[in-house]
Amino acid sequence: MKPAPFDYVAPASLEEALAALGEHGVDAKLLAGGQSLIPVMNFRLAQPAVIIDLNRVPGLDRIEVTPDRRLRIGALCRHSAVERDSRVAETAPLLHEAVPLIAHPQIRNRGTVGGSLAHADPAAELPAVAVAARARLKLQSAADERWVPAQEFFTGLFATALEPDEILVEIEVPASAPATGWCFQEIARRHGDYAQVGVAAMVSLGTDGACREARLVYLSVGDGPIEARQAAALLAGEVLSEEALEAAVAHAGNEEIEPTDDIHASAEFKRHLARVLSRRALRKAAERARAVVGRS
C-alpha cells in the first residue's frame, strides 16, 4: 500500500526541527531512517499529518569519545556507520557485537540509532543494549534539554519517556567498569529477522575473581527491554561456577521474563531459548572479563 497524504518539512537545523515539532506536536512524526516508520505508513497503521524529516539537520550523525572514554553517538548515526566505527568497537564492545544483528545490510544503511531507541520495539536489539550498558539519552526540546538513563527511558510497548515536543538527539555509553566482559546473543529464524529471543549480558569481576556485578537484559520477551535483576543479584559475589550460572539462568528464564506465544514459537519454547542464550552469554561474558583481567 501507499502512505496517506501528509505535509512534509525538512528543517535545516535542530532549532528549526524543534520549532516545527513545537508547532505540530502529536500530529507530527519525526522521520530519521524510516525503516520502521515508512512500513507502518505504507500499511496506514500510522497516518501522521506532518512528517518532519531530520535527515537534513547537520551535526546529528557524529560519533565521538570523550577524554574519560564515554562514547557519544548522534541520534542520526546509521547502524552501518556504527558497525564500521573502530571507536565503537573499542569503547562499547557490547554495542559493536549487537549492531550486525540488526535486520539486513540494506536496512542498516538507513536505520538510525536514535530511531531504533525512540521507536522502542520490544524485539529491537538497541534498547536492550542501551539498558545493559547503562547508556543515557539526551532529549532536547526548544526550551530545555535533559539526560535520561536508558532504564527509565523505555516505559512500555513502543512507549518512551519522550515528551511530544522533545527530540532524542544523542546517546552516551559509559566506559565499561574494569574487568568487565560482555556478550550479545539472539536467535532468529533467518539472519536479520526479528529475534525470537535475545539477551545482552555484562559481567564485572572483583579483584578476588568473583562476580562483582552482572546484568542480563532481554529482547522479544515482554513490552520492552526486560532486565532480569533478581537473576543478576544471584550472581553478585559468586565465583561464576556452572552451578551459579545455572541458578541465575533458570531464575531469569522461568521467573523474570514474560514471553507470549506467536506463530513461530510457544512461550515455553522462548523460555527455553532464553535459558540457553543466557547460559552462552554469561559464560562468554565471564570468559572475556577474565581475559581483561589477564591482560592488565
Added chain:
Amino acid sequence: MVQRHRVSVVINGERYEREVEPRLLLSDFLRHELGLSGTHVGCEQGACGACTILLDGEPVRSCLLLTVQAHEHELLTVEGLAPDPSQLHPLQESFREAHALQCGFCTPGFLMTLLPFLEENPDASEQEIRRALSGNLCRCTGYQHIVDAVKLATQR
C-alpha cells in the same frame, strides 16, 4: 491542496527534476514517473529486497524512502548496470551462466545488493555471501544458484 516539492536527483548518471507529492515512494517515482521499471516492488514493507537500489553507493530499500528524501542525492538502479544495451555487466553474466534466476522478479534487487558487496569483498566466502543476501527473498531458486553466481563473479 496537495503540497508538491521539487526534487532534483541524479539517476544512472542522468539528472532528473520533477515536482512530487511528499508521500510518493521512491520505488514508485522510479517506476511510474520515470519509467525505470527495472526496480521491482514486492512487499512495500522492507522485507523482500526486490526494490533495492544504490543511494550514494549504498544499497537501500527504495520502498522505504520518500522521493523527496532523494533530493540532491545520486542513485543507481539496475538500468545503470550494463555498459550498453548489447552488453551485460559481469555480475549479470554470472547470473546468466549459473542459472541464478528463474522468474527474475527478485533479480534486480539481488544485483544491486551484490554490486557494492563484491567491490568491498572481492574474495567473499560462501558464508559471507549468504549473509549478504539475507535481505533479499527469492522464491524460485532456493538460493543455491545465486550463491554459485556470486562465487563465479568473485573469480572474474
